[in-house]
Amino acid sequence: MEIDPLIFRLSIFILSIFVGYYVVWSVTPSLHTPLMSVTNAISSVIIVGAIIAGLSGNSQSIFNTSSVFGFLAIALAAINIFGGFLVTQRMLAMYKKKKKEK
Amino acid sequence: MISPNLSAIFYLISGVLFILALRGLSSPETSRQGNLFGILGMIIAVTVTFLSIGNFSSGFAFVILFILVGGTIGAFIAYKIPMTAMPELVAGFHSLVGLAAVFVAIAAFLNPTAFNLGSPGNIKLGSLIEMSIGAAVGAITFSGSIIAFLKLQGIMSGSPIIFKGQHPLNAIILISIIVLIYLLCLTQSSNLFWILLAVSFLIGFLLIIPIGGADMPVVISMLNSYSGWAAAGIGFTLENTALIITGALVGSSGAILSYIMCKGMNRSFFNVILGGFGGTDEVSSKSSKEQRPVKSGNADDAAFLMKNASSVIIVPGYGMAVAQAQHALREMVDTLKKNDIKVSYAIHPVAGRMPGHMNVLLAEANVPYDEVFELEEINNDFANADVAFVIGANDVTNPVAKTDPQSPIYGMPVLDVEKCKSVLFVKRSLSPGYAGIDNDLFYKENTLMLFADAKKMTEDITKNL
Numbered sequence: 323m324e325i326d327p328l329i330f331r332l333s334i335f336i337l338s339i340f341v342g343y344y345v346v347w348s349v350t351p352s353l354h355t356p357l358m359s360v361t362n363a364i365s366s367v368i369i370v371g372a373i374i375a376g377l378s379g380n381s382q383s384i385f386n387t388s389s390v391f392g393f394l395a396i397a398l399a400a401i402n403i404f405g406g407f408l409v410t411q412r413m414l415a416m417y418k419k420k421k422k423e424k
Numbered sequence: 425m426i427s428p429n430l431s432a433i434f435y436l437i438s439g440v441l442f443i444l445a446l447r448g449l450s451s452p453e454t455s456r457q458g459n460l461f462g463i464l465g466m467i468i469a470v471t472v473t474f475l476s477i478g479n480f481s482s483g484f485a486f487v488i489l490f491i492l493v494g495g496t497i498g499a500f501i502a503y504k505i506p507m508t509a510m511p512e513l514v515a516g517f518h519s520l521v522g523l524a525a526v527f528v529a530i531a532a533f534l535n536p537t538a539f540n541l542g543s544p545g546n547i548k549l550g551s552l553i554e555m556s557i558g559a560a561v562g563a564i565t566f567s568g569s570i571i572a573f574l575k576l577q578g579i580m581s582g583s584p585i586i587f588k589g590q591h592p593l594n595a596i597i598l599i600s601i602i603v604l605i606y607l608l609c610l611t612q613s614s615n616l617f618w619i620l621l622a623v624s625f626l627i628g629f630l631l632i633i634p635i636g637g638a639d640m641p642v643v644i645s646m647l648n649s650y651s652g653w654a655a656a657g658i659g660f661t662l663e664n665t666a667l668i669i670t671g672a673l674v675g676s677s678g679a680i681l682s683y684i685m686c687k688g689m690n691r692s693f694f695n696v697i698l699g700g701f702g703g704t705d706e707v708s709s710k711s712s713k714e715q716r717p718v719k720s721g722n723a724d725d726a727a728f729l730m731k732n733a734s735s736v737i738i739v740p741g742y743g744m745a746v747a748q749a750q751h752a753l754r755e756m757v758d759t760l761k762k763n764d765i766k767v768s769y770a771i772h773p774v775a776g777r778m779p780g781h782m783n784v785l786l787a788e789a790n791v792p793y794d795e796v797f798e799l800e801e802i803n804n805d806f807a808n809a810d811v812a813f814v815i816g817a818n819d820v821t822n823p824v825a826k827t828d829p830q831s832p833i834y835g836m837p838v839l840d841v842e843k844c845k846s847v848l849f850v851k852r853s854l855s856p857g858y859a860g861i862d863n864d865l866f867y868k869e870n871t872l873m874l875f876a877d878a879k880k881m882t883e884d885i886t887k888n889l
Binding site: 327328331334335336338339341342343345346347348349350351352353354355356357358359360361362363364365366367368369370371372373374375376377378379384385386387388389391392393394395396397398399400401402403404405406407408409410411412413414415416417418419420 | 439442486498648666779
């Protein structure tokens with residue numbers, strides 16, 4: 323009997339939880355706020371589902387109920403992607419070491 | 425159009441890049457590069473999605489249009505937002521992830537053919553379970569984050585909203601969500617799907633209203649975690665590796681942050697989630713209202729003490745964020761440093777309204793991050809320091825947590841501020857902090873209270889130095 327592909331996805335999922343666990347524990351506490359904003363940005367990779375939904379119409383009717391929800395989700399996810407990465411960048415640019423003068 | 429196998433490999437690559445993005449945050453030096461990895465991963469994921477659909481005739485222009493509209497709004501917010509508003513921003517962003525997950529689930533439910541999940545009314549059982557879980561968690565994330573946002577923004581009162589039968593009601597709703605998902609899988613009825621969404625929105629709302637303002641660090645981390653699990657649920661539905669990996673990463677990240685925050689308050693996760701802490705219950709009323717003497721001083725006295733010190737430790741808290749005092753504080757510290765006084769900053773894990781809140785504000789004010797220390801790193805130094813300058817923090821300095829087993833905050837790790845030779849405590853009044861208890865520190869022999877707005881007091885001290 324063949325293994326259900328779901329099992330493979332489940333394996334990836336479980337292993338990623340462990341990777342996440344160890345990676346996040348190594349994040350320095352002073353960067354916990356950027357951690358939250360960057361996780362926010364990357365979880366918006368859900369935009370791939372939104373794009374599939376948005377392109378689900380055909381050339382006669384680009385808009386059906388399903389694709390409209392897709393378009394809305396694209397806009398929401400895009401706010402997060404751009405907003406999340408840019409605000410993280412802005413925050414990280416502020417973390418500086420002591421200047422070695424004097 | 426590229427083959428499903430090839431696109432799966434690219435999704436895997438973008439998943440790995442996301443892991444590297446988080447990995448970069450282990451130190452400020454590598455963090456900026458990490459963020460670039462994250463952006464690269466996102467570009468790969470989006471590009472591959474376009475290529476794997478390959479059908480650009482329908483709606484492509486609209487997809488780009490909506491990306492541009494959303495992207496412009498997002499970029500605008502990212503550049504305009506003041507750093508003090510970061511907790512609200514993150515809560516707001518969580519709500520968007522939640523809502524996007526809900527929308528994608530709706531789209532997949534209405535048009536399963538486009539996602540290869542079967543046909544309407546006959547969706548594959550596994551996919552239906554995954555999408556309803558994703559939709560429910562997404563809806564909870566959305567409404568919960570909205571409440572958190574309103575509370576942080578001050579539109580809604582930060583004090584907990586409690587009513588009779590709250591916990592039984594929540595329990596019933598949570599059980600009904602499971603029943604609804606079960607029935608939905610049995611009947612494939614779209615009505616049940618809509619009811620499921622409505623009930624999930626409701627429970628998200630009900631779960632967050634009883635939680636008070638200073639417990640927000642836990643709430644935000646928890647919602648962060650939920651947004652990850654919602655994404656993972658959708659990832660299973662779409663059979664998309666990038667989404668599954670990311671969901672798992674974000675889910676465990678949020679869970680760890682919640683754990684760290686709970687530990688910082690010595691409270692169990694359930695204690696926080698059940699809410700009601702810091703309300704006007706017996707805790708605040710029981711403490712006898714005897715008038716104990718406090719020493720209060722002015723900027724002149726404070727400046728005198730600091731000028732004669734050789735080392736000063738600054739303890740910032742949420743009050744500093746409210747008063748926007750971080751820049752004034754750094755100017756004061758600059759003046760101190762010119763007088764050859766050693767200055768460092770001590771950050772309690774739950775200072776502020778979100779994990780790392782104080783660190784970001786200090787970084788914004790150009791405080792070098794190697795002068796900023798966590799509780800465990802600096803707690804032993806208080807005994808050797810001359811002056812502790814407490815600005816906007818309260819409960820996290822309360823020695824009661826170490827001495828009085830009756831106190832609600834007993835056992836909470838606190839900064840050993842009272843061990844300093846002298847303590848300067850900037851506060852607007854003697855009112856108790858969030859936990860509703862009196863701070864013993866106010867009445868210590870070596871404490872000088874500075875009753876004023878944090879920013880104004882700091883500026884006045886600088887003038888007097």
